[in-house]
Amino acid sequence: MYMMVISSALALCAGAAGAAALQIPLLSSHKQAPIQVADEPKPLVNSSALQDLISGDRLMVRAKKMFEIAKLGEDEYNHPTRVIGSAGHLGTLSYIYETILQLGDYYSISNQSFPAVSGNVFESRLVLGNEVPKSAAPMGLTPPTKDKQPVYGALVLVENEGCQPSDFPDTVGGNIAFIKRGTCPFGTKSENAGLKGAAAAVVYNYDKDPVAGTLGTPSPNHVATFGLSGAEAAPIIKKLEKNEYVDAIAYMDAEVNQILTANIIAQTTEGDPDNCVMLGAHSDSVAEGPGINDDGSGTMSLLEVATQLTKFNVSNCVRFAWWAGEEEGLLGSDYYVATLPEEENMKIRLFMDYDMMASPNFAYQVYNATNAVNPNGSEELRDLYLDWYKEQVLNYTFIPFDGRSDYDGFIRNGIPGGGIATGAEGIKTEEEEEMFGGKAGDWYDPCYHQLCDNLGNLNMTAWVVNTKLIAHSVATYARSFKGFPKRTASVASAAYENEIKYHGSKLFI
Template sequence: MVFYSGFALCAALTGATALQIPLLSSYYQAPIGHVNETNPLVNSTELQDLISGDRLMVRAKKLYEIAKLGEEEYNHPTRVIGSAGHIGTLSYIYETILQLGEYYTISNQSFPAVSGNVFESRLVIGDGVPKSAAPMGLTPPTKHKEPVHGDLVLVSNDGCQASDFPDSVAGNIAFIKRGVCPFGTKSEHAGRKGAVAAVVYNYEKDPVSGTLGTPSPDHIATFGLSGEDAEPTLKKLEKGQRVDGIAYIDAEVNQILTNNIIAQTTEGDPNNCVMLGAHSDSVTEGPGINDDGSGTISLLEVATQLTKFNVSNCVRFAWWAGEEEGLLGSDYYVASLPEKENKKIRLFMDYDMMASPNFAYQIYNATNALNPNGSEELRDLYIKWYEDQGLNYTFIPFDGRSDYDGFIRNGIPGGGIATGAEGIKTKEEVEQFGGKAGDWYDPCYHQLCDDLGNVNVTAWVVNTKLIAHSVATYAASLKGFPERNLTVASSAYNEETKYHGPKLFA
């Protein structure tokens, strides 16, 4: 079965790092098209009725086959940026939209990105191997990709200043508390002081899953560690006792090119655009069928069914690359928008993880008090729809974990829905949604098992219908929705947001 072009497949198999598809413009503005008199104005109920679980699963099976293109390089299916699996994903999205004819214009926005791959890692502290130890995203390897030995040296404060690092860290392993500044800054300070590796431990019992961000020549091999695993070591170090360690990371960090794909209706007022997005990439560790294959596919299906209708306001679909590396694609897109183009986007809706197996119907708790005006109105649209269907819902923090973050920081109202990642489902949520208490919402989050068996089709259909409703509502009319201004997110949002994508940055 072929679902990517011969060129894209060739590029994938030869290890090309960027998909060569026609480039219209980084911010191509579609003209107002001629209304198709045979199509009715988009209607929410009618658009929702066209959503089918069978169609979603057909697309999921295609996406999993595409993920297998990554096996040669990574030894398992993956759609991480720079991989053949991601190149195939971009080709599939592009050709799906292309087949819809003149209803959409398509733009391919190429941008530089950083891709990291950890092949092996191990951290030994004293005579034990902490279970929570995990390499930071975009970490470099240990020297010569061999194990390094040293004593753990406790760093003062949060390791955000060079003066926090004692001279004794040279040739040893820096033991640094999470908090305040980016992990990359902590790693840089440790590297400049001569540490052979760094461990960032949590001040809470939970693990630390973070990224070093933009590569620096001073970064060193860096692990994250849960507060629970760190506590015994911390007590010993605070008492002046010696704790030795061994750190090993075999990894690579590469500069690549990758692509966002933007599809915009040729109909509808181009000065009032309803925008929604999902990310096209997975983590290295797996095929990402739920994260975020589910959102990618939901958008493709809604975009396909929307062609049966006319719209009053333009609808702009986006498939972002590099989300898993720290929202790279969406950040690049928003930062590239001239002020005039920024104002044309009336709102942005984020759809990341629509089908978690142990799901809850989650709404980002976006308010106008902390976010650009209109974010709360979008939140309330989701609330009303779930209530109208007789479905329960819950609120989750609007904390920068997905691609809405760049829009909020640049004054564009936003919000979204999700079904849960590595969070623990409560007994109360089992009463609301079913499932299993004490387990993750997605037990295969960021793992190899995020495959075709890792989606709840019931939740997926429900949320794709809600996506259709959100599109139909605002594509038909923005009456009553707040007008745009260029007021950026409040300082409280910036201060309280400690995530940039799925990983902590401080």
């Protein structure tokens, strides 16, 4: 591996970029017996044998530990959280590092620190005319209104989609811009509004649904920005198009901070280093809750598979990754891939993403990654998941491969990818209720990005099933890449790029 290997406790910076690094202590309360006597011969990894070692009891022990770690965030956030920059996230990194460290020399451990942005909205309110829209929601990484006080003004309809400064009339100065979603990133719209002197901005949807978006990379010209559903925007647009006056009040108490955080990478010391199986989960939660399913479940599944894999030899190297800053917009995985030298990029034969493995109202979801749109090999990975579910006589469903998780940077940089999930805020259909049980009409995870994403938010059946599938995927490719396409120096197709409206959990266009 080209990254620096660290030999002691993980050193990270928890404050602003450039501050002195904090030494993160190992969690001494977490003890684990050695997995295997060092000189005992090990068999070549076998899928069935590795799957048999996956235990719901062991996963739940990890979950309880993870929730205790999330409580470290209570002093700052008044509730458990593992958001980047919090004590809960630093504790998570320490736990991951210690767990791998205890496995001896089976893995080399590396730490990749990187600058990140962390946003938090403490309070917000939007009033349009005499209405308080129910769908109004702050954009991710939005700045506050001036002096963190309410701003008042006329609502000004912006031409086109606000992707050019010329779309904004001079009358937007000191007022609140009303901008249609589409064509360009939300951050561009907010920046253009700020350049024209707008006091705040509202981006409304072109269909009836709400907009849960992010401004992305901060700009000094961004203004406090809300998303609004097309359904609530429609009657307002009619008034504005008739040149009727609509007054507005916008209030945002928010902050956007620059911090340092880190990815943790663990790679087997054995196995062909030029042919690596790579898989990842994100170590952080949103600020609103402890994130025990999102993505504590994926984080812990990888830790358990990494632990049990030490009982076997591997033919190809296996590289586990725990990404930071996923909830802020795939920051860690993007940084990792962007800084990979081309030679190192080509050593990764495929990347597997495991985000949300235990949603309570679950469906067994497989990313519909095809070779026609994605790097060659993505479809073979997809089919490995399908074949396994079929062998287990389990139903499955396809979900869009649309940039919502950490696979995105890999696909954009020519690395085949895919993964599985159990669902987030999407609505379970009646057909899926017949296929998987649960309740049609409800979210797959009713506690998605909320405080209640705690120990009670885990479906153990789904979690164990999918952790076994993770084990199967690791064992299959750690044993052999026979029949799997060779890497080529390709990038994502234009078709993939055109489909991507997400960058992480939030829309960015």
